[in-house]
Every structure is written in C-alpha cells, then in structure tokens.
Amino acid sequence: MTNTIEALQAMPKEEAIACAEEVLLHTYNRYHIIFEKGEGMYLYDSEGRKYLDFCAGIAVFALGYKNEAFNTAVKNQVDNLVHTSNYYYNFPSIAAAQKLTRAAHMDRVFFTNSGTEAIEGAIKTARKYAFNKDGRTDHEIIAMNHSFHGRSMGALSVTGNPHYQEAFKPLIGGVKFAEYNNLESVKALVTDRTCAVILEPVQGEGGIYPATEEFLKGLRALCDEKDILLIFDEIQCGMGRTGEMFACQRYGVDPDVMTVAKALGCGLPVGAFLVKEKAASLVAGDHGSTYGGNPLVGAAANAVFDIFEEEDILSNVKETGAYLFEKLEAVKAAHPQITDHRGVGFMQGLEFAEPVGPLVAKCIENGLILISAGTNTIRFIPPLIAQKEHVDKMVEILESCI
Ligand SMILES: *Cc1c(COP(=O)(O)O)cnc(C)c1O
Secondary structure, three states: OOOOHHHHHHOOHHHHHHHHHHHOOOOOOOOOOOEEEEEEOEEEEOOOOEEEEOOHHHHOOOOOEOOHHHHHHHHHHHHHOOOOOOOOOOHHHHHHHHHHHHHHOOOEEEEEOOHHHHHHHHHHHHHHHHHHHHOOOOOEEEEEEOOOOOOOHHHHHOOEOHHHHHHHOOOOOOEEEEOOOOHHHHHOOOOOOEEEEEEOOEEOOOOOEEOOHHHHHHHHHHHHHHOOEEEEEOOOOOOOOOOOOOHHHHOOOOOOEEEEOHHHOOOOOOEEEEEOHHHOOOOOOOOOOOOOOOHHHHHHHHHHHHHHHHOOHHHHHHHHHHHHHHHHHHHHHHOOOEEEEEEEOOEEEEEEOOOOHHHHHHHHHOOEEOEEEOOOEEEEOOOOOOOHHHHHHHHHHHHHHO
16 A cells, blocks of 8 residues: 555554554664654654654754754755766865864765765775785774664674674674773784774763773874774764764864764765875775765755854853753752763763663653663753753653653
8 A cells, every 4th residue: 555645644643653564674663753843952743742852863953953044055955956976076065075074173084875884984994094004804993892883784893782783793804892991901902903993982872981081092092003093983972962073072182084974964864984194095996975975965064064153053062061961960869760970061871770761751752852872871962952941841851750
C-alpha cells in the first residue's frame, strides 16, 4: 500500500506509525511521536503537542528551529543550484570551506555527507600519511574505550564499544584501544607502526566525559615526538557546543586531523574532515564523494557560520551553559540517585544509579525532549540558542519526573 503525505497526516497517529513499521528497517526503537514542525526551542507533534527540546536532533540543530536567516539561505540555494558533483567548483562551498578552516585552525577540508564518512576520511588520511613515510601497509591506530565514531566499517572499527561491533567482524585491522584520560595507557600501545591516535575531546555517546587538559597536551606531545597523527573527533562536541568553536580550543591543543558534522549543516547532511598542511596526504584519486560539499549543503554550512557570529552563539553557550551547570548541580544535590554530573556548556550529563530510559520516556510524555548517553546518563544537548528561562523550564519538568 502507498499513501500520500496528506493521507498519512489525516490518519490517526498509530495508524501512520503502523505504516512506517511495515516498511522501515527496524534499527531503532522509536518513541511514538511524529514531529511536524519546530520553532525556536520547541517542537510540535502531529497532535499539536508542544515539546521543549533539549536534544536538538542529537546535537544537530544548533540555531533553533525555523531560524529565518538559515532557512532563507537554504531556500535561495535550492532555487539556484542544488548539486553539480566535485568535478567543478561552487561558490557556497568555497565560502564554507574558508570559514570552517579558519574556525578550526586547520588548513584544508574535505566535505562529507555524515560524521561516519568524515571518520573514514580521517582514517584514510592517517594510513596514507604513514604509507608515504615507510611504504608499509600494517599501520596501527590507537582509539579509546567507550568512544563513538560512527557506524560504517572503518568508524565502527575505532568505536570502543564491543556491543556495536560484535556481529560485524572482521573489522578493519590494526586498531588498539586505550583508556580515556590515561596517557600511560596510550603510550603503552605505541609501536613503530602507529599512524594515529583518535579520540573525542569530550566523549558524547559514551556518557559525556570531557578529556583532561593534561591528557590532550600529553597526547599532542607524544604524537609530535613520534610523528603520529592526532585525530580529534569534534562531530558532537564541536561547533560551539562547549562554548568554544571546537572543544579542543578550550585546552589550546590543535589536532593534525579533525572531524566535524552534526551542527555543521544544522540538519542538512554535511560533515567534513580537516587537515593541517603536513597531514594533507590524500591526493587526486585517493578519495571522493558524489554529493560531498554540494552547493546546497555549502550554503547551509556557510549560513551557520554567519549566524553563529551575528547571534554571538558562543557567548550564549558560555553564559547559559554555566547557568545550566549550576542548575544541574542543584538537581544532583537534591536527588541521591544521581551519582555524577559532568560536562561543560551545552554538553552536560547527569549519571544515575539506574538506567535512565524510563525517566527519559516520562520527561518526553511531559513535554521535554531529552536523550540518554550510555544507559545511566541523561544528556543535555539543547539548541545553542537556549536561554535561562528554557533551562528553568527544563529543570522543572525533569524534577517533577524524577
Ligand atoms: C554522531 C557522531 C558520529 C557519527 O556521525 P553520523 O553523522 O551519525 O555518521 C561520529 N562521532 C561522534 C563523536 C558522534 O557524536
């Protein structure tokens, strides 16, 4: 059976969801909500219910829904040109590349369609860099336990979560896992074949664990000493989420390779990997993408950078993020079942003594969209425009549900 969109909209919700479950691959256990529109910090479902959003489509929609400047930029580009392939140049992607490389302190960028593809590019960059030095094809990568880098085979191979990996082996070879924030555990894995160390400056999916300054600085020194590429996955913690444009900038440590996605296109599918000049190992024929960096996503990313500046998004994250921190400290103090509070800016987590799935579901029933990170941690990753009043409202609903 097929339906028009209008016919689906006219159905009772559960009937439309049954249509979905008949044809979608069942890789998600979805909430029984169909969202139809958004405005600012709020989402509206098909039954007209309003939800305060502290998830932002998993750290994607940084600018808030229905941002007029963003929507106008995207609409204008749709009318001009959507896609041409990478055999030619296009103006929006040149502008986006300039702004992104400047913000990231990097020299060159390759646009991808997702985070996981950005990780693939970073892995290929590292292997090629090492290959250029010694011609060997047995190079190793050191990744972190409890990391998350995506679902494609390469990205999965550096994701330190055996549960995600098991059924899909064999993965790409030569990956070893160290303990996050433990420099000695990384040093112990380095060999003459190590080509890269990859990590998130703030671990996201793994439960909101920020790196220590000592760890990042220690890794930078280690990688410099051994000529190993340092890869920072800023896909979730980047693009202003911690109050700096990229989380590593809080520590003044630049990587050799950086991956970005999620908020980069604010909902349009665009990711990127960026390299310092010395790590620009991929050359013509080594890598490609049919869609990557097309004019439409270029216009979106370009607009995102402009709006970040115009609306001074970073200042808001610093100020309101500090307010969120205070409020969550108070929530933690009031509830003994909360065992930890971690994070910074608009990337914070509350860890509970038990799985948080039921609490998240209850908050959603009460008009607050939250998301977990790992099984026991609630993650707070709102659009970067959230104000104190939104934090207050969020805390009110959360406390009523605990
Ligand atoms: C989401 C995420 C990815 C994967 O991005 P996709 O766009 O889902 O492929 C990789 N790394 C981190 C840190 C992420 O949060």
